Amino acid sequence: xxxxxxxxxxxxxxxxxxxSLKSLSRERGAAALVAGRQVALFRTFDDRVYAVQQLxxxxxxxxxxxxxxxxxxDVPTVAxxxxxxxxxxxxxxxxxxxxxxxxxxxxxxxxxxxxxxxVGLPGGQGAG
Amino acid sequence: xxxxxxxRQLVVVGGGMVARRLVDALRSRDTDGRWxxxxxxxxPRAPYDRVALTSYFTGRDPExxxxxxxxxxxxxxxxxxxxxxxxxxDRTEQTVTTSDGRTLPYDSLxxxxxxxxxxxxxxxxxLRGAFVYRTIDDVADLRTYxxxxxxxxxxxxxxxVVGGGLLGLExxxxxxxxxxxxxxxxxxxxxxxxxxxxxxxxALRRLIEALGVTVRTGTATSKIAGRLGRVSSxxxxxxxxxxxxxxxxxVGVRPRxxxxxxxxxxxxxxxxxxxxxxxxxxxxxxxxxxxVACIGGRTLGLVAPGYTMAEIVADRLLGGEGTFPGADLSTxxxxxxxxxxxxxxxxxxxxxxxxxxxxxxxxGVYKKLVMSDDAxxxxxxxxxxxASAYAALRPMVxxxxxxxxxxxxxxEGAAPAPTAxxxxxxxxxxxxxxxxxxxxxSVTDRGCTxxxxxxxxxxAGTSCGSCLPLVKRLVTTELEKSGVTVSNxxxxxxxxxxxxxxxxxxxxxxxxxxxxxxxHGLGRGCDICKPVIGSVLAxxxxxxxxxxxxxxxxxxxxxxxxxxxxxxxxxxxPRIPGGEITPEGLIVIGExxxxxxxxxxxxxxxxxxxxxxxxxxxPRIWKRLVDAGFESGHAYGKSLxxxxxxxxxxxxxxGVQDSVGLAIALELRYRGLRSPHKIKLGVxxxxxxxxxxxxxDVGVIATDNGWNVYVGGNGGFTPRHAQLLAEDLDTETLVxxxxxxxxxYVRTADRLQRTAVWVEDHEGxxxxxxxxxxxxxxxxxxxxxxxxxxxxxxxxDEWAAALDDPEKLLRFGSFVNAPDQPDDTLAYVSERxxxxxxxxxxxxxxxxxIAGTTLEVRR
Numbered sequence: 001x002x003x004x005x006x007x008x009x010x011x012x013x014x015x016x017x018x019x020s021l022k023s024l025s026r027e028r029g030a031a032a033l034v035a036g037r038q039v040a041l042f043r044t045f046d047d048r049v050y051a052v053q054q055l056x057x058x059x060x061x062x063x064x065x066x067x068x069x070x071x072x073x074d075v076p077t078v079a080x081x082x083x084x085x086x087x088x089x090x091x092x093x094x095x096x097x098x099x100x101x102x103x104x105x106x107x108x109x110x111x112x113x114x115x116x117x118x119v120g121l122p123g124g125q126g127a128g
Numbered sequence: 129x130x131x132x133x134x135x136r137q138l139v140v141v142g143g144g145m146v147a148r149r150l151v152d153a154l155r156s157r158d159t160d161g162r163w164x165x166x167x168x169x170x171x172p173r174a175p176y177d178r179v180a181l182t183s184y185f186t187g188r189d190p191e192x193x194x195x196x197x198x199x200x201x202x203x204x205x206x207x208x209x210x211x212x213x214x215x216x217x218d219r220t221e222q223t224v225t226t227s228d229g230r231t232l233p234y235d236s237l238x239x240x241x242x243x244x245x246x247x248x249x250x251x252x253x254x255l256r257g258a259f260v261y262r263t264i265d266d267v268a269d270l271r272t273y274x275x276x277x278x279x280x281x282x283x284x285x286x287x288x289v290v291g292g293g294l295l296g297l298e299x300x301x302x303x304x305x306x307x308x309x310x311x312x313x314x315x316x317x318x319x320x321x322x323x324x325x326x327x328x329x330x331a332l333r334r335l336i337e338a339l340g341v342t343v344r345t346g347t348a349t350s351k352i353a354g355r356l357g358r359v360s361s362x363x364x365x366x367x368x369x370x371x372x373x374x375x376x377x378x379v380g381v382r383p384r385x386x387x388x389x390x391x392x393x394x395x396x397x398x399x400x401x402x403x404x405x406x407x408x409x410x411x412x413x414x415x416x417x418x419x420v421a422c423i424g425g426r427t428l429g430l431v432a433p434g435y436t437m438a439e440i441v442a443d444r445l446l447g448g449e450g451t452f453p454g455a456d457l458s459t460x461x462x463x464x465x466x467x468x469x470x471x472x473x474x475x476x477x478x479x480x481x482x483x484x485x486x487x488x489x490x491x492g493v494y495k496k497l498v499m500s501d502d503a504x505x506x507x508x509x510x511x512x513x514x515a516s517a518y519a520a521l522r523p524m525v526x527x528x529x530x531x532x533x534x535x536x537x538x539x540e541g542a543a544p545a546p547t548a549x550x551x552x553x554x555x556x557x558x559x560x561x562x563x564x565x566x567x568x569x570s571v572t573d574r575g576c577t578x579x580x581x582x583x584x585x586x587x588a589g590t591s592c593g594s595c596l597p598l599v600k601r602l603v604t605t606e607l608e609k610s611g612v613t614v615s616n617x618x619x620x621x622x623x624x625x626x627x628x629x630x631x632x633x634x635x636x637x638x639x640x641x642x643x644x645x646x647x648h649g650l651g652r653g654c655d656i657c658k659p660v661i662g663s664v665l666a667x668x669x670x671x672x673x674x675x676x677x678x679x680x681x682x683x684x685x686x687x688x689x690x691x692x693x694x695x696x697x698x699x700x701x702p703r704i705p706g707g708e709i710t711p712e713g714l715i716v717i718g719e720x721x722x723x724x725x726x727x728x729x730x731x732x733x734x735x736x737x738x739x740x741x742x743x744x745x746x747p748r749i750w751k752r753l754v755d756a757g758f759e760s761g762h763a764y765g766k767s768l769x770x771x772x773x774x775x776x777x778x779x780x781x782x783g784v785q786d787s788v789g790l791a792i793a794l795e796l797r798y799r800g801l802r803s804p805h806k807i808k809l810g811v812x813x814x815x816x817x818x819x820x821x822x823x824x825d826v827g828v829i830a831t832d833n834g835w836n837v838y839v840g841g842n843g844g845f846t847p848r849h850a851q852l853l854a855e856d857l858d859t860e861t862l863v864x865x866x867x868x869x870x871x872x873y874v875r876t877a878d879r880l881q882r883t884a885v886w887v888e889d890h891e892g893x894x895x896x897x898x899x900x901x902x903x904x905x906x907x908x909x910x911x912x913x914x915x916x917x918x919x920x921x922x923x924x925d926e927w928a929a930a931l932d933d934p935e936k937l938l939r940f941g942s943f944v945n946a947p948d949q950p951d952d953t954l955a956y957v958s959e960r961x962x963x964x965x966x967x968x969x970x971x972x973x974x975x976x977x978i979a980g981t982t983l984e985v986r987r
Contacts, residue, residue, distance in 0.1 A: 019944045027652065027680040028687075030944040038951070041944065045652050060968075061696035062951050066684040066743075070654035072620070079655035081684035081692055086655070 013109060021115045024049065029065035029078065034119045039108060041043035041117065042089055044076045049110045050089040051119045056080045057103035064105065086113030135164040135205060138445065139224050139232050139407030141214040141387065142240035143169025145178055146434035148195050150238060152550040155203055155440035163445060164205045166232060168224070170213040171263060174201060179431055181267055181298070193264065213242075214492075218409055238441055239388060239401055239416040243381030243429070248290055252352030257359030258375045261299040268374065274306045277358075277373055284309060286371060287363055290349050291378035292319040297463040299376040300341055304464060311342040313362075318345055323459060323470035324510045327487055331494030331512040335466045338492070383427050396422030405452040406444055407437045415441045426456050432558045439561065456558050458525075460511075460518045467515035472508025472525035473498050481507055486537045495537040497521070504528045517600040521562065523554035523647075540731055555601065557595045562588035567599055571606040579603055586682035597717045599984060617880060619656040623651045626804060626879040630664050634875075638671045640677055642913055646898065659683050660879050663766055666802035666872050669922045672929050673802075674936050685764035688940060690746055691737075695954055695965040698746060699739040700726070701763035701798060702753050704771045706791035706811075707734025716756040724749055727962045733770030733808065735761060740963055744942040750927045759925035760800075766880075768804045768809070771795040772820065776813030776830070785830030790859065794828075797863070800923050804877040804886075808842070808868065822850045825883040826866055832854070835862045839869055840887040840894070848884040851894055854902055867916040868901045868909060 018032045024043040031054050032039050038054035042065070055060045059082040067078040069089075076089040086096040092105035109120040138154070140147050151165050169175065174194040201208045209226070209663055216225040217237065224232045245260035247253050257277070259270045278285050285308045289299045292314025303310040312319070318329025319336070333343045348365035352375055363369045388394075388401040391910030393409050396402055400422030407415050407423065418434035419427055428434065433455035442448035458471035476483055480501035487494045493513035500507060506524045511517060517536050529536065550556070570576045570585045579596075582603050583589050589596040616625035622645075624632065629648065638644050641661050645653055653661070662681030666673050673679070673686055685691055690698035702717065717736050721728045724745055726738040762768060771794045774780065776787030791811040798809070810821030811828045821827030827838040833856040841850030854865055877886040887894050899905035930936040941947030956963040957970055 023938075023944055025680065025939075028939075031942065033943045033946050033949065038943075039955075047952075059694065059696075061694065062953055063684070063692070063696045066687065066692070067650075068655040068658050068683065069680065070621075070658060072654065073651070077654065082696075084655060091809040100272075121272075 013120035014123060015111065015118045015120045017116055017118045019117055020045070021049070021112055024117065027069045029069065031062070032067040032119065034108070034121060037121065038049060038062050039119055040078075041110070041119070042069055042078060044069060044089070048076070049112055049117055050076065051108035051110045052078070052087065052089065052092050052105040053107075054068055056082050056085075056109075057105065058083050058085050058097075058100060131875040132440055135161050136235040137233055138163045138165045138236045138238065139214075140165060140167045140238045140240055141224065142242055142418070142420070143171055143173075143175050143208075143210070144240060144242045144418060145165060145175055145195060145431050146242075146438050147238075147240040148175035148200070150240065150417060150438035150442055151206055151932045152200055153439050154445060155200065155206060157442060157446055158205075161205055163206075163236075166207040166209065168212050168214050168226060169208060169210050170227075171265070172211040173264065174208060174210065176264065178263075181261070181264065181302075195949040210219070214387060217387050217414075219391050219393075219414065222413060235413065236445060237414045239385075239414065239420055240418050240438075241384040241387065241420045243383050243419040243427075245295075245377065246380045246382050247377045248349060248379050250349055250351055252354055252359070252362075253377070255352055255354040255359045256357055256375060257354075258352060258377065260377050261295060261302070262381075267302065270302065270374070271306060274303075274374060281373070287311070287374040287375040287376065288313055288370060288372045289376045291380070292316070292343065292345065293322060293378065293380070294320060294459070294461065294463070295380075296376075296378035299378045300336070301464045303342060303374070303376065304339065308341075308374060309342075311344060311372070312336070313347050313349055313364070314343070314345045315348050316345065319343065320468065320470075323468065323474065324512060325475060325496065327485060327496065328468075328470075328494050328510045328512045330466060331487065331489070331492065334489060335492050335513055336464055339464050339466075339897075340818045346541065350766070368730075376761070381419065381429055383422070385420055385422075388414075388416070388420075396425065396427065398422075398427070400427040406450070407441050407452065408444070415444075417441055421451055424454070425987055426459070430455070430457060430459065432458075435559055436561055441912065454493075456555070458522050458558060460515050460522075467511065467513060469511040469515035469522075470509075471518065471522045472506065474508045474510050476507070478507060484533045484537065486534070491566065497537065498532050499533055500527075503533060519595050522558070523550055523556050523598070527551060527554065550602070556598055557586075557588040557590075559595075560587040560590060562586045564602060567602045568606050571603055572610060576603070577607065582767055614884060616878075618660060619654055621651050621653050621657045621789060624648060626660055626664070629660065630667070630875050633661075633664050634668055639665065641665075642677060653681075655683070656879070659686070659766075661806070662686065663802045666767075667919075669918050672924075672936075673926060674930060674939070679936075679939070688743055688746055689750075689760060689764055689930065691738060692739065693765045693965075696951065697739070697954060697965075698741045698743065699737050699738050699763070700741050700746070700749055700753075701731065701735055701761035702758035703761040703795070704735040704770075705795040705799075706771055706788050708773075708788055710793060713756070713758070716753070716758070720749060720752050723752075725956075725963055727964060731763075731770075732772075735763075735770060736770050737763070740956065740965075742954065743940065744940055744948055744950070747931060747937050747940050751931055752930050754925070754931060760927040761763075762800060762926075765802060766805055767800060768795070768798040768807050771798075771809040772824070773811045774813050776811075776817035780813060782816060783813035783830070784832055785813050785835065787811040787819065787828075787830060790828065791819075791833075794863070794866065797920055800926070801870065801919055803870070803874045805882045807873075807881050807883070809866075823847065825849060826850070826869065828862065828866075834858050837862060837865055839897075840884040842882050842884050844882075846884075850884075851887070853894070853898055864913065865901055868912045869897070871912040871916050872897070872900055 016034045024030050026043055027045055029040050029042045032041050039051050040054045042050045054064050056063050063081050066081045077086050079086045085098050087094055087105050092107040094102035094104050102114050111118045169924045175195050177195050213227040214224045215227050222234050245262040260266055287303045287308040288311045289296045290313050292312045299308050300312050302395045318326055319332045351363040353361045359375050361369050361371045383400040385395045385399050385401050394402040401416035401420055402422045403409055403416045407417055417437035440450040462468035476498045482499045482503050484497045498508040506529050550564040554564045556564050566586050570582045576582045576585050579600050589599045658681040690700050721738050726740050729737050731737050771791040773787045773791030777783035777785055807825045809826045810819040810824040811817040812821045813830045821829055822838050823841045823843050827850045829836045835857050836855045837853045839853045840848035842848050845979045890897055942949055955971055957964040957966045
């Protein structure tokens with residue numbers, strides 16, 4: 001099912017086709033199962049797609065895809081639907097820990113080719 | 129930081145406002161814990177706001193009079209002994225004996241015993257129906273007596289207040305609120321002889337008589353006559369008599385100085401524990417504060433100087449050097465709805481004073497400024513009927529006013545605001561002794577950026593609140609001076625406040641987020657502004673909340689129309705209007721819960737919450753509920769939640785109106801109304817108030833003549849009792865009143881501002897809102913009515929609409945590439961026969977998990 005591509009920066013990454021771009025709503029997230037692993041995909045206003053871990057590190061629930069998508073300055077963001085911590089969608093870093101110790105999100109590379117969205121998992125992660 | 133291992137013992141005798149202030153001041157400054165405080169409070173309750181006692185009659189409960197928070201009494205270094213009086217003081221042994229037989233040692237003792245209400249020494253003063261006016265219990269006894277006697281006699285009651293001073297007029301207000309025909313009897317030639325002059329007294333008499341209160345000045349009471357042991361009439365020195373059912377003595381107070389007398393401390397000529405300007409008695413271990421203290425040769429019956437004394441003693445106990453600066457006897461009150469203020473040298477006792485007087489009997493206003501002989505320096509003044517200039521004028525006493533003094537007496541709005549010139553050391557808040565300089569400093573040096581911050585930082589305006597308009601102007605001026613525009617921006621994307629956004633969206637007819645942010649904002653929004661705009665668009669009736677781009681604005685709760693729980697599952701709440709449900713309906717909910725393995729719990733809003741639903745199960749759960757006739761309960765929305773009701777006159781022996789019927793009608797009317805915060809309503813079928821309607825944003829209580837409506841109540845973190853908005857409305861007027869109140873709130877409140885705070889922050893408070901809602905003072909009544917009519921007509925069940933739209937149902941897939949696959953990390957254990965989320969240790973321990981909601985028995 002999955003297509004593997006290898007780019008210079010993606011050494012050891014296994015790519016998984018997930019869905020069509022149009023099945024993702026603009027400025028909203030969607031959960032995806034990538035080789036059995038829960039990932040949150042976000043399609044922003046400019047049609048870029050970002051992937052971060054679905055697990056909210058502050059609550060321990062798999063809910064990140066249900067957060068509100070927006071911007072802080074030029075940074076595309078998602079706010080956890082549980083306790084409202086804000087994360088940079090590009091890097092996963094926590095921009096507003098809402099008074100808690102910050103935790104960041106793991107991010108995953110995304111390719112969109114011919115309307116097909118693929119997510120890369122680091123080598124060894126997932127069955128492929 | 130070294131904490132004294134054995135703190136010294138401070139015993140405070142008395143549980144009034146000044147005693148509380150002393151403990152509060154000491155605990156906030158004594159960071160090392162040098163003192164442990166025991167407060168002996170004779171009344172069975174913690175210190176309360178005695179100044180606001182009369183408000184007890186206009187619908188407030190005793191708890192509403194509580195001063196400050198409970199935290200002070202939870203402090204381990206503070207012991208509050210309620211219902212315990214001090215019976216003796218042994219100054220040699222340094223001990224206090226209490227009424228419950230204990231002996232408390234002290235290192236320092238503060239007498240804060242306050243005063244007794246004095247009773248005129250006339251025959252008949254001990255009859256039933258003769259009261260004083262001092263404590264919550266006095267006031268409660270008076271109310272009970274009046275209500276019982278009225279029922280017994282079956283006619284309106286007549287009452288008299290002996291004493292036409294400040295307290296007497298308070299008591300007259302209380303009697304009037306109890307619908308007792310009231311006469312005020314004053315020995316002096318005018319009302320409030322200590323605060324106002326003849327002109328002011330005359331204006332006051334006219335204003336008060338216009339309210340239906342009879343005033344007899346220059347009259348000495350000689351006897352209270354009784355029948356069957358209770359008050360029936362009173363006789364005056366001039367031979368006149370007056371039939372009365374109840375008499376309230378308000379002839380002043382006597383210091384409760386007996387502990388000092390018995391322990392050999394000096395007392396003043398007219399009573400009161402003699403203290404020097406540090407509030408110390410001749411015994412260095414004993415202090416006296418408040419009304420019991422005789423300072424500078426006299427006792428002072430106002431709370432502000434009492435607070436100053438409390439602060440001085442707290443300061444001295446910690447080694448400070450504070451002294452009593454002399455009392456500011458300025459007062460501003462609203463008596464029977466009439467503003468009265470008196471400040472500085474109100475009677476022009478200083479030689480060479482000039483008086484500037486405006487007296488307008490038609491408008492019911494009397495204002496006088498006392499000026500120095502060159503008409504430049506303000507010495508004092510009296511304001512009756514309109515005291516709006518008080519906050520600006522009182523701090524100017526002893527200073528040059530600048531300009532024509534008469535300008536300050538013109539009606540509100542016409543007078544210049546002299547705040548810019550207010551000297552640094554001018555006292556703005558006399559209750560808490562906060563100067564203009566301290567307020568400015570809180571903005572410039574301590575980083576306060578709004579009134580709330582300044583209040584917290586300086587305590588200005590936190591007691592009586594009469595200085596708040598002035599504090600607000602000072603803060604705004606200072607912020608503007610330092611280049612800060614006073615920001616009410618929603619977030620980094622919008623400079624506008626929610627209320628401003630609501631207006632522009634409404635007026636410009638905008639219907640999409642992209643249009644709104646392009647015209648009025650920056651960037652692509654965030655979790656603050658997006659739900660606000662989603663809510664504003666929904667309030668304006670622009671269609672389904674999940675339609676097109678609007679879906680991106682919704683918080684997850686609104687987005688899936690269910691309530692997110694801690695493990696990522698959701699709860700489902702079908703609407704049960706008024707809490708009325710058929711057995712068939714209950715069975716349907718039970719079956720749905722059983723089939724989907726949901727945990728069920730009855731909510732505080734008289735409906736049923738079903739927990740543990742996974743996102744992909746929601747459409748199937750709702751299909752079952754909608755098919756059975758249920759609709760969304762909007763438990764997930766900032767919107768109308770429930771209208772709680774008692775069973776009402778249909779079944780109840782005591783009910784006077786059909787509260788269930790009204791609650792259902794109101795719930796069906798306002799269901800789905802999106803608002804700045806959640807809204808809850810309640811309807812009680814009689815005054816017993818079983819629906820707890822006064823804990824709701826809008827509470828309706830049945831009366832024999834219709835409905836009383838209360839607004840601005842809530843539970844939650846800061847519980848509030850709703851305040852009376854209107855009485856005895858018929859159902860049609862009631863509904864229109866609630867329509868307007870809610871719609872006005874929806875349009876003008878801030879983000880996440882509940883009705884209680886909205887009412888409080890609204891310019892002019894509840895009075896102004898009442899004017900808008902009942903008298904259409906802004907001329908927007910028809911507009912509000914039309915908006916609510918639009919809401920009622922446009923209502924559709926969000927869940928039924930979503931189930932009919934395959935596009936919308938796509939959002940409920942658990943995974944975009946596996947829409948029916950459950951989240952396998954959800955784990956449940958059984959507790960009391962139902963599923964609950966497994967804890968961390970239960971998960972790692974394994975073995976205890978049950979299938980819970982992952983097992984779906986049937987569709």
